[in-house]
Amino acid sequence: MTNITPFKKLNEIDFDFYFDTKNIFDEFDMGIIIINENGQIIYSNELYQMIFEDSSNQGSIFDSSYDKALFTGYKNKKSVEGYILKNYKNQKVYAKIKPLYKNSKFKGVIGIYELKEEENIIKIEKFKTQIKKNIKLKKEFKKIIGENKELKKILFMAQKVSKTNSTIMIKGESGTGKELLSNAIHNASDRNEEPFISINCSAIPKDLMESEFFGYEKGAFTGANKRKIGKFEYANKGTIFLDEIGDMPLELQTKLLRVLQEREIERVGGNETIKIDLRIIAATNRDLEQMVKNKEFREDLYYRLNVIPMNLPSLKERKEDIPLLVEHFNKELSKKYDLKKIKLTNDSLNMFINYSWPGNIRELQNIIERLLVLNEGEEISIKDLPQELSNIYEYQNHKEIDDIINIKLNGVMPTFKEYEKEIIKKAMKKYKTCNKAAKALGLTNKTVSAKVQKYNIEYK
Ligand SMILES: Nc1ncnc2c1ncn2[C@@H]1O[C@H](COP(=O)(O)OP(=O)(O)O)[C@@H](O)[C@H]1O
Numbered sequence: 001m002t003n004i005t006p007f008k009k010l011n012e013i014d015f016d017f018y019f020d021t022k023n024i025f026d027e028f029d030m031g032i033i034i035i036n037e038n039g040q041i042i043y044s045n046e047l048y049q050m051i052f053e054d055s056s057n058q059g060s061i062f063d064s065s066y067d068k069a070l071f072t073g074y075k076n077k078k079s080v081e082g083y084i085l086k087n088y089k090n091q092k093v094y095a096k097i098k099p100l101y102k103n104s105k106f107k108g109v110i111g112i113y114e115l116k117e118e119e120n121i122i123k124i125e126k127f128k129t130q131i132k133k134n135i136k137l138k139k140e141f142k143k144i145i146g147e148n149k150e151l152k153k154i155l156f157m158a159q160k161v162s163k164t165n166s167t168i169m170i171k172g173e174s175g176t177g178k179e180l181l182s183n184a185i186h187n188a189s190d191r192n193e194e195p196f197i198s199i200n201c202s203a204i205p206k207d208l209m210e211s212e213f214f215g216y217e218k219g220a221f222t223g224a225n226k227r228k229i230g231k232f233e234y235a236n237k238g239t240i241f242l243d244e245i246g247d248m249p250l251e252l253q254t255k256l257l258r259v260l261q262e263r264e265i266e267r268v269g270g271n272e273t274i275k276i277d278l279r280i281i282a283a284t285n286r287d288l289e290q291m292v293k294n295k296e297f298r299e300d301l302y303y304r305l306n307v308i309p310m311n312l313p314s315l316k317e318r319k320e321d322i323p324l325l326v327e328h329f330n331k332e333l334s335k336k337y338d339l340k341k342i343k344l345t346n347d348s349l350n351m352f353i354n355y356s357w358p359g360n361i362r363e364l365q366n367i368i369e370r371l372l373v374l375n376e377g378e379e380i381s382i383k384d385l386p387q388e389l390s391n392i393y394e395y396q397n398h399k400e401i402d403d404i405i406n407i408k409l410n411g412v413m414p415t416f417k418e419y420e421k422e423i424i425k426k427a428m429k430k431y432k433t434c435n436k437a438a439k440a441l442g443l444t445n446k447t448v449s450a451k452v453q454k455y456n457i458e459y460k
């Protein structure tokens with residue numbers, strides 16, 4: 001990165017002369033903007049204009065479109081430094097705002113914006129080449145998209161154990177691919193010609209669970225007018241996937257434990273035992289260890305199921321996979337619905353990367369599907385994104401600035417008034433008198449005492 005020391009002498013330069021004659025700063029690989037004491041833009045270089053998509057090179061800092069770090073620096077006549085959320089071509093933007101003085105008179109601010117590569121902002125191209133390296137995974141597991149190290153470890157482990165009969169426990173938030181993974185394990189196993197039966201324990205009413213699982217004999221209860229085969233029997237020789245195992249009632253846990261130990265079942269109302277040969281994969285998004293401690297989940301069953309544990313990372317823990325997944329669903333779903341692929345702008349893609357994804361990959365898939373259907377073939381800019389994504393952007397933008405001026409307001413978006421109040425409050429707490437606080441803030445004594453009164457700030 002270019003050293004910024006040369007700008008230290010800026011306050012001695014006659015700006016008008018310089019900028020009318022030559023755009024010296026266009027040579028540097030930093031965005032640069034200069035604001036005069038009245039808040040008017042007197043200069044911005046090419047890179048600045050590109051980062052902030054503003055080519056007017058005029059206007060004032062009071063226009064909402066300008067960077068808040070710059071505004072803060074101008075307002076407080078102080079240096080401000082830190083990442084702003086605005087991204088440029090998948091790079092983070094690091095802002096340094098410095099006040100400019102000439103003969104100790106405030107003359108405005110200069111903003112310098114460096115582009116920095118950050119770990120979680122990774123270019124799609126990088127991954128495309130990495131994908132090619134994954135020749136070692138079988139096709140069943142290659143369908144599970146992602147380059148995250150944790151995920152890759154799990155996939156290799158899953159591939160290894162797919163040939164065995166070991167019971168597997170997959171943990172992970174909803175939508176992280178638990179069912180997809182167990183399906184891949186089944187397909188890569190020798191049982192792949194046999195059924196893969198998936199049961200969601202939270203979806204079956206408690207009193208129907210036993211008969212759903214194990215079936216019943218004719219006359220087992222009122223309404224049982226013929227024999228019914230249960231899911232375990234259906235799955236014989238294949239794989240059974242017990243989703244949301246944490247929601248299984250204790251009574252049934254006892255029965256399941258017996259099935260695991262004896263490898264046989266009994267239909268409800270019957271006395272015949274039926275041998276079954278099953279691979280069992282259980283999944284949960286609940287904290288089973290805690291449930292065991294609370295006696296909500298049988299400890300012995302827990303150990304029986306937890307033979308090979310796999311923890312699927314949530315999507316926010318594998319942000320580097322977001323561009324890949326976006327591309328994957330864009331391609332797959334456009335093909336499926338015979339639609340033209342959408343194109344995300346860099347800014348939009350960054351919103352995807354910065355969002356927290358509570359619904360994980362399922363949520364991402366749904367959003368891509370929605371965007372595809374509504375905006376076939378079009379370029380998706382920030383304004384086209386669903387609200388939940390853009391809200392987060394606003395919030396995070398503020399959060400970053402919060403960090404810069406070191407103010408946290410319960411995670412809520414503060415207004416400038418609130419910022420101002422908080423700044424004065426902090427200063428008064430630290431310096432005790434308006435005079436000292438004013439000096440520290442670069443304001444007049446009069447201004448500070450007026451603000452203290454206005455905001456009713458107690459400081460003694
Ligand atoms: N790594 C992945 N690559 C591609 N699609 C995925 C991936 N993980 C999950 N999905 C898709 O996301 C959706 C949710 O996955 P699922 O296995 O049902 O999650 P869970 O069982 O953990 O709730 C499914 O449509 C699945 O195909």
Ligand SMILES: [Mg+2]
Nearest residue numbers: 175178179243
């Ligand atoms: Mg699921």
